[in-house]
Amino acid sequence: MTTITESINQPLALTGGPKAVTRDPQDILDWPIVTPEDEQAVLDVLRAGSMSGTDVTRRFEAEFAAWEGTAFALAHCNGTAAIQAAMWAAGVRRGDEVICPSMTYWASGLPALTLGATVVWADIQRDTLCLDPASAAERVTGRTKAIVVVHYAGYPADMDPIMALAEARGIKVIEDVSHAHGGLYHGRKLGTIGHVGAMSIMSGKALPAGEGGLLVTDDRQIYERAILWGHYARHGDLTITELLAMSGLGRPQAASGVPIGGVKGRINQLASAMGRVQLKHYDRRNAEICKAMNYFWDQLDGTPGVRAHRPPRDSGSAMGGWYTARGLYVAEELGGLPLARFCEALTAEGCPAGPGANMPLHLQAFNEVDIYGDGQATVLANATRDVRAPAGSLPVSEAINDFCFGVPWFKRYRPEIIDEYVAAIKKVAAHADALKA
Numbered sequence: 153m154t155t156i157t158e159s160i161n162q163p164l165a166l167t168g169g170p171k172a173v174t175r176d177p178q179d180i181l182d183w184p185i186v187t188p189e190d191e192q193a194v195l196d197v198l199r200a201g202s203m204s205g206t207d208v209t210r211r212f213e214a215e216f217a218a219w220e221g222t223a224f225a226l227a228h229c230n231g232t233a234a235i236q237a238a239m240w241a242a243g244v245r246r247g248d249e250v251i252c253p254s255m256t257y258w259a260s261g262l263p264a265l266t267l268g269a270t271v272v273w274a275d276i277q278r279d280t281l282c283l284d285p286a287s288a289a290e291r292v293t294g295r296t297k298a299i300v301v302v303h304y305a306g307y308p309a310d311m312d313p314i315m316a317l318a319e320a321r322g323i324k325v326i327e328d329v330s331h332a333h334g335g336l337y338h339g340r341k342l343g344t345i346g347h348v349g350a351m352s353i354m355s356g357k358a359l360p361a362g363e364g365g366l367l368v369t370d371d372r373q374i375y376e377r378a379i380l381w382g383h384y385a386r387h388g389d390l391t392i393t394e395l396l397a398m399s400g401l402g403r404p405q406a407a408s409g410v411p412i413g414g415v416k417g418r419i420n421q422l423a424s425a426m427g428r429v430q431l432k433h434y435d436r437r438n439a440e441i442c443k444a445m446n447y448f449w450d451q452l453d454g455t456p457g458v459r460a461h462r463p464p465r466d467s468g469s470a471m472g473g474w475y476t477a478r479g480l481y482v483a484e485e486l487g488g489l490p491l492a493r494f495c496e497a498l499t500a501e502g503c504p505a506g507p508g509a510n511m512p513l514h515l516q517a518f519n520e521v522d523i524y525g526d527g528q529a530t531v532l533a534n535a536t537r538d539v540r541a542p543a544g545s546l547p548v549s550e551a552i553n554d555f556c557f558g559v560p561w562f563k564r565y566r567p568e569i570i571d572e573y574v575a576a577i578k579k580v581a582a583h584a585d586a587l588k589a
């Protein structure tokens with residue numbers, strides 16, 4: 153067996169040396185983990201012929217709210233629908249602005265356009281990859297109705313300054329927890345700190361249920377508004393007079409509710425059934441992911457050119473799920489070696505790695521596209537000012553390919569396998585001079 157030190161001293165695989173990663177990865181990268189328990193739960197729903205019911209879903213929601221620690225959880229057909237509902241429930245309306253980090257999946261921000269509102273893109277912090285509170289503060293105007301915070305790649309965003317900023321201005325904070333289920337910020341569970349949390353439970357996410365989403369909140373107004381928005385069959389749950397009036401219930405012609413949003417957010421009960429099983433095992437699986445990823449990064453501590461993407465020890469904050477696990481890169485410590493070349497060498501060692509993360513959203517084509525026939529770009533048609541962020545305006549997001557790279561997302565704690573990936577990174581860092589030549 154080759155030790156990490158021996159491995160480092162061999163020539164790079166890129167230049168004809170032996171690969172650092174040679175073992176069978178087994179199931180260490182596999183996800184989601186589906187067992188006969190998931191299969192049975194899904195079969196039960198199929199055999200009961202109740203894919204479109206809500207009994208399994210209501211059980212899932214009750215269990216999810218208990219796990220999350222919120223008064224309410226409302227399941228949705230996907231994370232995008234949950235985020236759109238959260239925005240409307242937070243009061244986002246025509247002409248309003250929603251601040252959102254540029255470095256995220258599109259669904260964190262784009263649903264604002266469907267509400268007649270617009271997105272104001274903000275920058276991220278280099279070490280956390282999450283919304284930079286200072287950048288958000290610079291972009292607040294009288295029209296800002298909500299701030300979306302994304303706990304990017306599992307990292308808990310710096311919520312305290314964002315909540316302080318929001319509370320002072322009467323702005324709602326929506327936490328997008330799609331990357332970070334079960335993570336902690338100063339001891340508090342992600343999704344419970346803002347006014348409302350929304351998250352995907354799509355099959356690739358840390359908490360996987362096929363396709364689905366959750367909206368979580370302690371605020372009954374927000375919960376009931378989300379029901380009114382997209383859950384027509386559940387208008388019977390409404391208690392708030394104003395919302396009841398909007399639902400049309402009580403009027404003779406309205407036998408059942410009509411969703412105010414003209415959208416349907418209901419989750420398929422097959423996904424709810426799988427979600428219940430996945431949730432039951434989630435804390436244990438997340439703990440193993442954390443153990444494996446922390447073991448990986450602990451060994452890389454002090455390696456020139458690379459930094460872990462995780463909160464400091466003893467901060468009371470913890471990664472959740474490590475979805476789309478990232479590493480940070482410091483080219484200056486490797487004589488300016490470009491990250492793309494570093495990743496090429498890593499991939500040759502058997503550790504697939506690529507620079508970057510999501511594409512910065514503020515530079516995407518929908519800056520120009522006229523979605524609703526306004527005769528001008530929708531982002532402008534919905535706004536009272538030019539909200540577009542030109543190239544150069546969000547420098548950290550734009551530099552993502554220079555300082556951030558994908559690392560293996562370990563789901564199992566198998567040190568002898570993880571060691572080989574550690575060796576690959578240490579080896580490439582040790583041979584950086586050879587790569588530059």
Ligand SMILES: *Cc1c(COP(=O)(O)O)cnc(C)c1O
Binds near residue numbers: 231302328354363
């Ligand atoms: C996946 C994802 C979503 C959207 O969820 P879907 O279930 O795919 O609709 C939203 N935000 C982030 C950050 C995501 O990664």
